[in-house]
Amino acid sequence: MLQHIKPDRVELGMFVHGFVGSWFDHPFWRKKFLLEDEDDLLKIRQSKVEAVIVDDERGAAPKIDRPSLTPVEPEPVRRLATQPNPMTARYTPPSVAAKSTGFKQEAKRAARIVEKSKKQVGAMFEAARMGQAIKIKDVAPLIDEIRESVERNNKALTNLVRLKSKDEYTYMHSVAVCALMINMARKLDLDDTTIRHMGMSGLLHDLGKMAVPQMILDKTGRLTDEEFSTIRTHPERGHALIGDNPEVPDMARDVCLHHHEKIDGTGYPFGLAGDEISMAARMGAICDVYDAVTSNRPYKDPWTPAMALGRMGQWQGHFDERLMGVFINSLGLYPAGGLVRLNDHRLALIVDNCPEELMAIRVLPFYCTSRLQEIKPQELIVRPDQGPQILGIERPDFWHFEDWAALRSSVLAKAQGLSAAA
Structure with a gap:
């Protein structure tokens, strides 16, 4: 049976079915999980949610000496996809299980998907350039193949x-954004239909560039003001090309039209701000820029993934900060200067990625989450399947690190001092 209980009555061993109260007060992305971690218990007890819904048939029941609130029935539908402004990321298992495979093994499958994508997406975009109606049914199976590849190994295809x-570029950029949005949607544990719609949104987000003169798209030098103004029309042109096509989900129309809007209202075409921008469009904005800056272009060298995430994270007012955290976690890459949680009850500062070891990350653990106090920072190399592991990126303000820049500098200085003393 499902029961409402106050956050301070939650105990280890209970099965959390959901939370009651404002979405912004929810301590986790995931809504259903067995509570086994003391840090998770602390977060729930310190959260501002009105009540916690526990399932006493799947976990420990509330103590009977303090009666619970009224029992509730299970929610009939998911609400996550409609929320405009989600909270910080936490790892959530995907809604559809897929057998994980190694990078090299999946890279072969991914290469076949890429070749198929070039033909199918290229044909769809060229049809749009010629003014013909796009045929979604021709590319819909491709989205499922991309999703399956991402589930097996999220790095091979991307x-x-x-x-x-x-x-x-335009075709394969759309395939990349499709894969990135699917990967991000899986991290949010969205339902299957929403994940497919996210994939379709990524695939169609730049369709409007087919209405932009090719000479402008291919130009390697600096665009003139007139050319840049023409480029900025592609969201509206893409929306017009989609038209009232019944095969295209509304989410894809929304992302196509709004993926260049910014949180602070300085984006285009409408200058929307904050909650005026849907969650899907915010996700599209992040995925679009990330792939653009990490791709090979004739007029610029690509940024490394870690460099891109670090720089994007510093663009104040550009992206949704919470979704940026989700995106970073979905890639399993962490930018220097970021805050992460380890699986041994410590918070750590990301120093850098180890150039001599592709999958290794250098961090400085400096805070104990079980004792809620600082500890001496000591360098740690995090390696896959060896020693402490990174659970995910954390928001400094959640831990009341109000001046994160100052604290970050202090941690680095202390670590250097300890190293010199040794």
Whole structure:
């Protein structure tokens, strides 16, 4: 049976079915899980939610000496996809299980998907350029293949599609954004239909560039003001090309039209701000920019993934900060200067990625989450399946680190002092 109880009555061993109260007060992305971690218990007890819904048939029941509030029935529908401004990321298992495979093994499958994508997406975009109606049914199966590849190994396909030639950039950029949005949606544990719609949104987000003169798209030098103004019309042109096509979900129309809006209202075409921008469009904005800056282009060198995440995280007012955290966690890459949680009850500062070890990350643990106090920072190399592991990125303000820049500098200085003393 499901019961409402106050946050301070929650105990380890209970099965959390959900939370009651404002979405912004929810301590986790995931709504259903067995409570086994003391840090998670502390977060729930310190949260501002009105009540916690526990399932006493799947976990420990509330103590009977303090009666619970009225029992509740299970929610009939998911609400996550409609929320405009989600909270910080926490790892959530995907809603559809897929057998994980190694990078090299999945890279072969991903290469076949890339070749198929070039033909199918290229044909759809060229049809749009010629003024013909786009046929979603021709690319819908491709979205499921991309999703399956991402579920098996989320790095194989996204790494391959970063290598684009000039002639295929717009097509393959759309495939990359499709894969990134699917990967991000899985991290949010969205339902299957929403994940497919996210994939379709990524695939169609730049359709309007087919209405922009090719000479402008291919230009390697600086755009004139007039050319830049023309480029900025592509969201509205894409929305017009989609039209009232019944095969296209409303989410894809929304992302196509609004993926260049910014949280602070300085984006285009409408200058929307804050909650005026849907969650899907905010996700599209992040995925669009990330792939653009990490891709090979004839006029600029690509940024490394870690460099891109670090710089994007510093663009104040550009992206939704909470969704940026989700995106970073979904990639399993962490920018220097970021705050992460380890699986041994410590918070750590990301120093850098180890150039000599591709999958290793250098961090400085400096805070104990079980004792809620600072500890001496000591360098730690985090390696896959060896020693402490990173659970995910954390928001400094959640831990009341109000001046994160100052604290970050202090941690680095202390670590350098300890190293010199040794």
